[in-house]
Amino acid sequence: MSESTLSRTAGPTPNAGLGDRLTRLLDVALLLLLLVVPWVAPSFWTYILALSLANAIGVLSVSVVIRYAGEVSIGQNFFIAVGAYAVAILQARLGVPFPVGVAFGTLLGCVMGLAFAWPSRKLSGVYLSVATLALGLCVPELLLHWTDITGGFEGINVKPNLVAGVPGGIQQFYVALGGFAIVVIALARFRHSRYGIALLTARHHAKAAEAFGMPLASVRLLVFALSAGIAGFGGSILAFASSTVSPNSFTFWSSVYLLVGSVVCLYSTKPSAAFFGGLFITLLPQLLSDYGELVEIIYGFTLFVVIYLFNIVLPHLQAAIRRKQARNGHG
Amino acid sequence: MDMANHGAGLVAKEIKLAFGGLQVLNNVSVSFPPGVITGLIGPNGAGKTSFFNCLTGLYRPNSGDISLDGRALKGVSASRRARLGISRTFQHVALSPELSVAENVQFGLHASRKSGLADALLPLPSAWSDREESRHKAIEALSLVGLSHLADVPAGGVAPGTLRLVELARAMVGRPRVLLLDEPAAGLNSSETKDLVQTLRQIASRELVMVVVEHDMDLIMQICDVINVLNFGTLIAAGTPAEVQANPLVAEVYLGAADD
Amino acid sequence: MLSLIWQGAITGLLYAIASLGLVMVFKSSHMVNFAHGSMAGFCAFIVYMITSGLEWPWLVGVLAALATAVALAAIAYFAIAPLITKEGTTATIATLGLGLMLQGLILSLFGANIVNLDLPLPSWSMQVLGLRITLYELVVLGVATFIVVFLFLLIDRTRLGIAFRTVSTHAFAAEVCGLSIRRVHLFAWIASAILGVIAAVLIVPTTFLSSTTVTTFMLQAFAATVIGGFDSLPGSIIGGILVGIATNLFAFYVAPEFMNTFLLVFIFTSLTIFPGGILSRRAGGRV
Ligand SMILES: Nc1ncnc2c1ncn2[C@@H]1O[C@H](COP(=O)(O)OP(=O)(O)OP(=O)(O)O)[C@@H](O)[C@H]1O
Ligand SMILES: [Mg+2]
Numbered sequence: 001m002s003e004s005t006l007s008r009t010a011g012p013t014p015n016a017g018l019g020d021r022l023t024r025l026l027d028v029a030l031l032l033l034l035l036v037v038p039w040v041a042p043s044f045w046t047y048i049l050a051l052s053l054a055n056a057i058g059v060l061s062v063s064v065v066i067r068y069a070g071e072v073s074i075g076q077n078f079f080i081a082v083g084a085y086a087v088a089i090l091q092a093r094l095g096v097p098f099p100v101g102v103a104f105g106t107l108l109g110c111v112m113g114l115a116f117a118w119p120s121r122k123l124s125g126v127y128l129s130v131a132t133l134a135l136g137l138c139v140p141e142l143l144l145h146w147t148d149i150t151g152g153f154e155g156i157n158v159k160p161n162l163v164a165g166v167p168g169g170i171q172q173f174y175v176a177l178g179g180f181a182i183v184v185i186a187l188a189r190f191r192h193s194r195y196g197i198a199l200l201t202a203r204h205h206a207k208a209a210e211a212f213g214m215p216l217a218s219v220r221l222l223v224f225a226l227s228a229g230i231a232g233f234g235g236s237i238l239a240f241a242s243s244t245v246s247p248n249s250f251t252f253w254s255s256v257y258l259l260v261g262s263v264v265c266l267y268s269t270k271p272s273a274a275f276f277g278g279l280f281i282t283l284l285p286q287l288l289s290d291y292g293e294l295v296e297i298i299y300g301f302t303l304f305v306v307i308y309l310f311n312i313v314l315p316h317l318q319a320a321i322r323r324k325q326a327r328n329g330h331g
Numbered sequence: 332m333d334m335a336n337h338g339a340g341l342v343a344k345e346i347k348l349a350f351g352g353l354q355v356l357n358n359v360s361v362s363f364p365p366g367v368i369t370g371l372i373g374p375n376g377a378g379k380t381s382f383f384n385c386l387t388g389l390y391r392p393n394s395g396d397i398s399l400d401g402r403a404l405k406g407v408s409a410s411r412r413a414r415l416g417i418s419r420t421f422q423h424v425a426l427s428p429e430l431s432v433a434e435n436v437q438f439g440l441h442a443s444r445k446s447g448l449a450d451a452l453l454p455l456p457s458a459w460s461d462r463e464e465s466r467h468k469a470i471e472a473l474s475l476v477g478l479s480h481l482a483d484v485p486a487g488g489v490a491p492g493t494l495r496l497v498e499l500a501r502a503m504v505g506r507p508r509v510l511l512l513d514e515p516a517a518g519l520n521s522s523e524t525k526d527l528v529q530t531l532r533q534i535a536s537r538e539l540v541m542v543v544v545e546h547d548m549d550l551i552m553q554i555c556d557v558i559n560v561l562n563f564g565t566l567i568a569a570g571t572p573a574e575v576q577a578n579p580l581v582a583e584v585y586l587g588a589a590d591d
Numbered sequence: 592m593l594s595l596i597w598q599g600a601i602t603g604l605l606y607a608i609a610s611l612g613l614v615m616v617f618k619s620s621h622m623v624n625f626a627h628g629s630m631a632g633f634c635a636f637i638v639y640m641i642t643s644g645l646e647w648p649w650l651v652g653v654l655a656a657l658a659t660a661v662a663l664a665a666i667a668y669f670a671i672a673p674l675i676t677k678e679g680t681t682a683t684i685a686t687l688g689l690g691l692m693l694q695g696l697i698l699s700l701f702g703a704n705i706v707n708l709d710l711p712l713p714s715w716s717m718q719v720l721g722l723r724i725t726l727y728e729l730v731v732l733g734v735a736t737f738i739v740v741f742l743f744l745l746i747d748r749t750r751l752g753i754a755f756r757t758v759s760t761h762a763f764a765a766e767v768c769g770l771s772i773r774r775v776h777l778f779a780w781i782a783s784a785i786l787g788v789i790a791a792v793l794i795v796p797t798t799f800l801s802s803t804t805v806t807t808f809m810l811q812a813f814a815a816t817v818i819g820g821f822d823s824l825p826g827s828i829i830g831g832i833l834v835g836i837a838t839n840l841f842a843f844y845v846a847p848e849f850m851n852t853f854l855l856v857f858i859f860t861s862l863t864i865f866p867g868g869i870l871s872r873r874a875g876g877r878v
Contacts, residue, residue, distance in 0.1 A: 072680045074625075074687065119859040122866055126623045126821050129683065130813045133625075134858055137810050138851035145848060186452040192462065193451035194444045197434050201427040208425035211387050212501075213413040213442030222448075253694075256687055263684060293698035300691030304670070307685050311677045 027271040034177055034275075038170045046173050048286060049279075050241040053176035056278025057183050057234030059261035061227045063274065064187070066267045068199040069223040071128050074255045075116075075135030079109045079228040081143065081250035083235025088156040088245045089149060098162050098175075102236040109232015110225050117224035121217040136252035143247040155246025158239045172241045179237040183230055184271045191269070195222060253296075257281045260299045263306050338400030340364040340540045341417075341509050346385055346395035348378075348564075355381045356392065357564040363509070366537040370555035370572075371544045374584060378564040379544045380422055383511050387419055388412045399509065413442040416508030420498040420515060422544075428487030432478065432497050435486050436469035439501035472504035473497075476530055492518045499530070509540040516547045528553055552576070560584070594722055595839050601728045602797070603835020604735035609790035609812035610819065610827040611742065612783035617821045618759035619779035620675050622682040626667060628809030629693035631787035634660045635795055635805055636701045639708045649711045656788050663693075664784035668777050675776075690806075697802045705801040710793070731793055738789065739828065742782070746824075751778055759822075807851075811838065814854045818861045820868020829869055833861075 034053075038046045058080055065073045083105035090096035090104060120131050143150045150156070160168035162175065190196045202209035202219045210216065239245045261277035268274060280302075285295050341363040348356040355378045363369050371379050384390040386397060388409035397404045399415055407415070418439065426435045444465060450458035473479045476496040481489060486497065499515055515531075516524045524547065531554055535541055545551050551558060551572070558575045560568040568578045575581055609631065616624045634656040641652035667689055674682040716725040746752035751774075758775045790812070791805050798804060815834045819826025834857070841853045861869075 066680065070679050072684055072687075119863055123862060124867075125679065126617065126683075127817055127862060127867070129623060129625075129680075130817045131855070131858055131862075133813060134810060134851060134855035137807065138849075138855055141848055141851055185454075189454065189458075190451050192434070193458070194437070194441055194446055194461075194465070195448065195451045197427075197430060197438050198441050200429050201435070201438050204427045204429070205421075205425035207389055208421055209438075210409045211389060211413060211419060212438055213410045215408065215410045218410075256691060259684065259687060260691070293695045296691045296695030296698065298695075300688040300693075300695065303688035303691065304685060307674065307681060307688070311681055312673050 023270055023272070030272045030275060031177075031181065038173050043169050046169050047241075048282060050169075050173040050176040051238070052275065052279040052282040053173075053180040054234060054238035054241045054278070055258070055261065055282050056180055056274045057237060058231060058258045059265065059277040059281070060183055060187065060269060060274050061231035061234060062255075062258045062262040063265070063267045063269055063277075064227045064230060065223055066262060067269060068196075068203065068226075069219060070203045071125060071223075072259070073132040073227065074129065074252065074259060075132035076227070076231050076258055077250045077252060077255040078116075078135045078139050079112055079231035080235035080238065080254075081139050081245075082112050082228075083109050083232030083237075084239035084245045084250070085143070085150060085156075085235075086232070087236040087239045088151075088158050091158060092151075092156045093149070098240060102179075102233065102240075105236035106229050106233040109235070110229035112232070113224040113226075113228020114221055116228070117221045121220040132255075133252070136255045139250050139252070140247045143250070151246070153247065155244055155249075158243050158245065160240060160243060162240075168243070172243070176237055176241045179233065180271075180275070183233065184269070184274065187230075187269045190226070199223065257299065260303050263303050266306075266310065338365065339398070340367075340400065341386065341542075342398050343382075343386065344396045344398075346382070346392045346397070348381055348385060348390060348392045355564050356385065359395075359561070359564070359566050361559055361566065361569070363540045363542050365508075365540045366535075367556045368531070368535055368541045368543065368554050370551045370558040371542055371561060372546075372548075372551060372558060373561035376563075377561040379561055380513055382561070383419060383513055383542075383544065386509075386511060387417055410442070416505075417511070418502045418505060418507035418509065419511035420495070420502045420513055422513040422517070424491060424494045424498055426486045426494055426497060426501070428485065430486055431483050432486050432489060433466060433469045433473065433482035435497055436472055436500045436504050437465045439472070439504040440465050440468060443505050468504055469500070472500040475503070475533065476500050477526065492520070492523065495519065496523075496527070499527075503534055508538070510534075510542070512541070512543045512545075514545055515543065516545055516550050524550060595843055596836050597722055597724070598728070599836035599839030600832050601731050601835070602794070602839065603815070603832035604731055604828075605790045605794045605831070606811045606815045606834050607828045607831025608735060608738055608786050608793075609809060610815040610831050611738075611824060612786035612790075613812060613816045614819075614821060614824050614827050615779040615783045615786070617816075618824075619755060619776050620671075620682070622671075622675060623686070623821075624667075624780075624783065625683065625686045626690035626693060627783065627787050627812070628806040629690040629697070630660065630663050630667065630784055631791035631809070632800075632802070632805030633663065633693050633697055634784075634788040635708065635791040635800055636697055638792055639706055639800055640701065643706070643708070653792065656792065657785060660784040660788045661781050664781040665777065667784075668780040672773065672776065694802065694806070701802070703802055705799050705804075708792075708795045708800045710796050727796065734789065734793065738786070742824070751775070755779060810851060810854055811835075814858050816868075817858055818865075818868060820865075820870045823868060823870035826868050826870035 086105035087101035090101040160171040198214040261281040265273035265277035344360050346359045385392045446461040562584045637656045637659050638652040754775045815830035819830025
């Protein structure tokens, strides 16, 4: 086929390169900046940033479901609790070192994700969301039942004892940063892998994906294994970074907070965006610790504003600008 | 090589399909041998797309048998059929606007690629070579339809007519055994259609089963060796382009449709 | 056993009422309202504030709660309306934002305390075939029957109801015919909120009222909806009663503390047998 006819139909190719390079620069700058935090910032901020990084992993686990499956999960607290309690229980009860705990927590998260996805592999949107709601709501009652193992309401303390002699705060921060980096890099690779391609096709044309070898059931299993694995990993890191696990940190509402974090970073899996999402949901409760109820109102409001901004306001503005350009072009 | 080595191709026997009270396919029996470009024509709503959906396993016929080279496909899922080499394009472009054009084409290799989940997440050397290779094949397929220069453009920013050709590239990139094309020329202008004819002739081979559904009669008459005519889910005629053109029944169906 | 089933069915009627509200919204706007529980909870607190705080009569409290429900529904609908046409999950996520705001509002207005809210009913009961039936149960039965009959007459007979049915089955055709989709949506949202309040006010006496109870109670309503099918009003009623009986039996014979886990399993089991709900009519997707 001749190139000439096609370049005519194809139109101008958008200049995608510049924006991409800019965000990559931002990502690298952010990582470098974070690397020096424990040496320049007060320990309180080091702690907050460590928590933000751990929460950012949780945010990523929500974003993965939305971006790759187009579904909402409000049961991520389940998988995060799995990872967090795996680390805490293994360390406190059996003296297992942290890296083994993380590996186990991640794997267990994955398995739980598959166990959840299997019965829901054929469910469509609303049915799946309600199933995740039920999943999220059943966490506290499970944690509060086996008190001997889970420590009941008080939970379990997690000691930052990865490297002997290094202050706990510094260990916690670098573990969180390292964990975040691993997830972000893995997700960047995943996007261009054969599964990333398959999922993004399935999201728009499920039947086409099926006809080329990726049925809906596989999509579900894969997305939830991935998301729950990330959530389990994030939970393990969170347990280490916050030095404690308790049922209060893993209620259904914490899933909703993660969703808020995911919305404010526009479901992005890019490092700087995800970090911002994690920071947002970590910082606000700290700053407003005396006005707990305000946090929910602000979160709800922010979620609304961001959704409005990007679904209603910006498209309107773009259309207006295009109309104006068209008019100028003619006049 | 003789014909026997190429097998029997894709054979459908007495396919019946109904949605509620609507009989969409009524006892359709056709065979699509390899090395032959078969046309499947019929007025709107005749059941052509539905028939493709039965062949690819997206619809389950109420009765009838489909086999590929003698292997029965009953109970074989759409995804497994893809692995057996059945590939297709869609009447309504079914590409992902988020992916680049080359990535969309790479998805055509999904069923044959071996790299697993570890490769998807970890920087393993085996994954690099798999990715390189699949991208290379995708760009090759894109050059066949003359679109290699668009490889890295997001599909969302490409003109709809061009996307049909990307669909074609995706369908043939995996060197399928069976290629089902649902209205490949819809939305193309006349010079693009001419190019398409050339491309289709180029990819036709002695091993390939190719079926083309199309409303553009010039294209059908040009490239098809055999044409089947479907009307209201019933096969009303089959034969060479000349035979079909001369068939009064076919003329009636098409003139009747034109009268409405 | 029989009395467990009876009590379960009665509670199930309340789940059914709340579930009807979810289905009304889904049928008209094709989305899930995750703020349904928070809206109902907020209104239940209004009843509490007026009857226990101000010690005004019950009727005033209920009327105030209904008025609040209508107002909330209208606000919620107009906030969500522009998002309904957007891609997939956007509007559903936005309702979670609404839920968060309402939850925060409940906490800041009424605090995090657990309070009691009883119906002004004398404790009267009778025996029928060895089954003890309380006045409360009869009231629930009466209210539920009234609501179901009223709702079905409304949808079956009135112009608004016919418009609602048209919009829910053929949104595009309805628009072409000049039906005001917004009016129908608003009707569905307001009806939904009212159903939510009625269910909440009737369920609270059996437990207690706190910032989270009504939200949790809504899981039962969601389960009922999923089991009956999101697009089926009669399905809601069957789903609600099933959920009510099943949870009651489970709580008595197995373990009351695992209620949510049980519901998760129950949802999965039911959806495996009836994907899309017991009364769902699903057409295959076109290609
Ligand atoms: N999933 C489905 N559910 C219900 N009816 C369907 C479905 N798919 C196809 N049909 C019906 O089957 C009949 C045949 O449709 P089909 O798309 O196969 O026709 P076609 O020959 O491809 O027409 P066209 O030339 O317009 O593409 C039509 O009446 C259509 O409405
Ligand atoms: Mg068709």
